[in-house]
Amino acid sequence: MSISGVLRIGHINLRVLDMEAALDHYTNILGMKQTDADDHGNIYLKCWDEVDKYSVILSKADKAGMDHIAYKVASEAELNTYAQRIRDYGIEVAEEAAGTLLSCGPSLRFTLPSGHVMRLYAEKEQLGTAVGTTNPPPWPTDYPGIKAHWLDHALLMCELNPEKGVNTVARNSEFMRDALDFFLTEQVMVGPDGDIQAATWMACTNTPHDIAFVGAPKSGLHHCAFFLDEWYDVLKAADWMAMNNVKIDVTPQRHGITRGYTIYFFDPSGNRNETFAGLGYMASPDRPPITWTEDQLWRGIFYHTGEEAGEFTSVYT
Amino acid sequence: MLMRGRRWLVEIEDTDESFRCEENEHLLQGMLRMGKKGIPSGCHGGGCGVCKIRILDGEAEFGVMSAEHVNGEERERGYALACRTWPRSDLRIRVVGKMARNVLRPKRKYGFV
Numbered sequence: 001m002s003i004s005g006v007l008r009i010g011h012i013n014l015r016v017l018d019m020e021a022a023l024d025h026y027t028n029i030l031g032m033k034q035t036d037a038d039d040h041g042n043i044y045l046k047c048w049d050e051v052d053k054y055s056v057i058l059s060k061a062d063k064a065g066m067d068h069i070a071y072k073v074a075s076e077a078e079l080n081t082y083a084q085r086i087r088d089y090g091i092e093v094a095e096e097a098a099g100t101l102l103s104c105g106p107s108l109r110f111t112l113p114s115g116h117v118m119r120l121y122a123e124k125e126q127l128g129t130a131v132g133t134t135n136p137p138p139w140p141t142d143y144p145g146i147k148a149h150w151l152d153h154a155l156l157m158c159e160l161n162p163e164k165g166v167n168t169v170a171r172n173s174e175f176m177r178d179a180l181d182f183f184l185t186e187q188v189m190v191g192p193d194g195d196i197q198a199a200t201w202m203a204c205t206n207t208p209h210d211i212a213f214v215g216a217p218k219s220g221l222h223h224c225a226f227f228l229d230e231w232y233d234v235l236k237a238a239d240w241m242a243m244n245n246v247k248i249d250v251t252p253q254r255h256g257i258t259r260g261y262t263i264y265f266f267d268p269s270g271n272r273n274e275t276f277a278g279l280g281y282m283a284s285p286d287r288p289p290i291t292w293t294e295d296q297l298w299r300g301i302f303y304h305t306g307e308e309a310g311e312f313t314s315v316y317t
Numbered sequence: 318m319l320m321r322g323r324r325w326l327v328e329i330e331d332t333d334e335s336f337r338c339e340e341n342e343h344l345l346q347g348m349l350r351m352g353k354k355g356i357p358s359g360c361h362g363g364g365c366g367v368c369k370i371r372i373l374d375g376e377a378e379f380g381v382m383s384a385e386h387v388n389g390e391e392r393e394r395g396y397a398l399a400c401r402t403w404p405r406s407d408l409r410i411r412v413v414g415k416m417a418r419n420v421l422r423p424k425r426k427y428g429f430v
C-alpha cells in the first residue's frame with residue numbers, strides 16, 4: 001500500500017443533463033455539500049468525512065457520463081516522477097498549471113488505453129471533515145440524506161472485443177500497475193482458454209479497489225461509489241432512495257468480488273452511483289490476486305443469486 | 318388527495334401490444350407495468366439510451382435526454398427516450414436500438430460482452 005505515490009481517489013467529474021436535479025441528488029440523497037462553483041457553471045461538492053475541498057464536480061452537458069477521474073499523489077516531486085513514468089510507458093501527458101483544476105496545484109492529464117481521461121494532482125485545498133480534528137463526534141448532525149463518507153472508487157467500462165484483438169481492460173490494468181503502482185486485487189478471466197482478462201479490480205490503498213475496469217462493447221462510466229459504514233446503513237440508504245423515487249438498479253446485496261455491500265442506483269442524468277459498505281478485506285500488494293472464472297462471474301458480481309441483476313452490462317453512461 | 322392524470326393508450330407497433338400510461342408517468346413506467354420480460358429498465362434519467370423509441374403518431378411532452386443517444390435530427394423524426402416522454406394523447410410507437418435488441422439478446426461469448 002502507498003504512503004507515498006498515489007494516495008487515493010481524488011475526484012470524479014460527471015456530466016449531467018440537468019444541473020438543478022443533479023445538485024438535488026448529490027446533496028439531498030447522497031448527503032454531500034456544495035463547496036464551490038466556477039465561471040463555467042461547474043459545481044463542486046464534498047462528503048462530510050473528506051478533508052479535501054471536493055470529490056465530485058458536476059458539469060452541465062448534453063450527454064451523461066464521466067468527463068475525467070482524478071487521483072491524488074503524495075507530493076509534487078512524485079507528481080513529476082509520474083509524468084516521466086507515464087511518458088516512458090508511451091502515453092502522452094499534458095502538464096497543467098496550478099489552478100487548472102479548481103483549488104488544486106499543478107496536475108497531469110492523460111488518456112487511458114480505454115479512452116477515459118485521468119488526472120493526477122498533489123495538492124488540493126483542504127476544508128477538513130465536518131466533525132473537525134478535536135474531540136470529534138462520530139458523525140455530523142447537519143448533513144442530509146444517506147451521509148456518504150467519501151467517494152470510494154469508480155468502475156470504468158472498457159472496450160473489449162477479443163475477436164478484433166481489442167482488450168483495453170488488460171491494457172489499462174497493465175498501465176495502472178507499471179506506471180502508477182496500483183496492484184491487482186481481483187480479476188475475471190474468460191474465453192475458451194480462460195486467458196482473456198475481462199475485468200479487473202485494482203488498489204493503491206488497502207481497500208479492495210480504488211478503481212475497476214470491466215469489458216464492454218464501448219468505453220464509458222459504469223458507476224462511481226460512495227462509502228457507507230455497514231450493512232444497516234446500506235438498508236436505510238435504499239429506504240431513503242425509495243422514499244425519494246430514486247431509480248434503483250440493484251437493491252442491497254453483497255458483491256462476491258471485493259465482498260462489498262452494495263446498492264446500484266442512478267443520478268437524475270442516468271449516471272450510475274453505488275453505495276459501498278464494509279471493509280471487504282485488507283488489500284495489500286503481497287496478497288495474491290483473486291480470480292473469478294467465466295462460469296462463476298455473476299457469483300462474483302452478485303453473490304447471492306449468482307445471476308446478472310438490474311442492467312449491469314446493458315446500461316451505463 | 319393525489320389527482321390521477323388522464324390515461325392514454327400506447328400501441329407498440331412492432332409487437333401489436335399496447336399499454337395504458339398516465340399523463341404524469343413516463344412511457345417506460347407504463348411499458349414496464351405490462352409485465353413483459355426483456356424490457357430494459359435502465360437509468361430512468363435520459364442518460365443511458367436503453368429505452369429508445371420512435372413515436373409514429375400522437376402528442377407527447379419531453380424531458381431533457383442525452384444527445385449521445387438521440388440527436389437533434391432524430392428528435393425531428395420522432396425518436397425519443399421512453400423515460401423522458403410523457404403522453405399527451407394516444408400514441409403509436411416503435412421500439413428501436415437496444416430496446417428492440419434486448420428482447421432477443423444473443424448469448425455472450427466473453428463473459429460481459
Ligand code: FES
Pocket residue numbers: 270345358359360361362363364365366367368369398399400401
Ligand atoms: S432508461 Fe436510460 S435513457 Fe431511458
Ligand SMILES: [Fe+2]
Pocket residue numbers: 153154155223225274276
Ligand atoms: Fe463498485
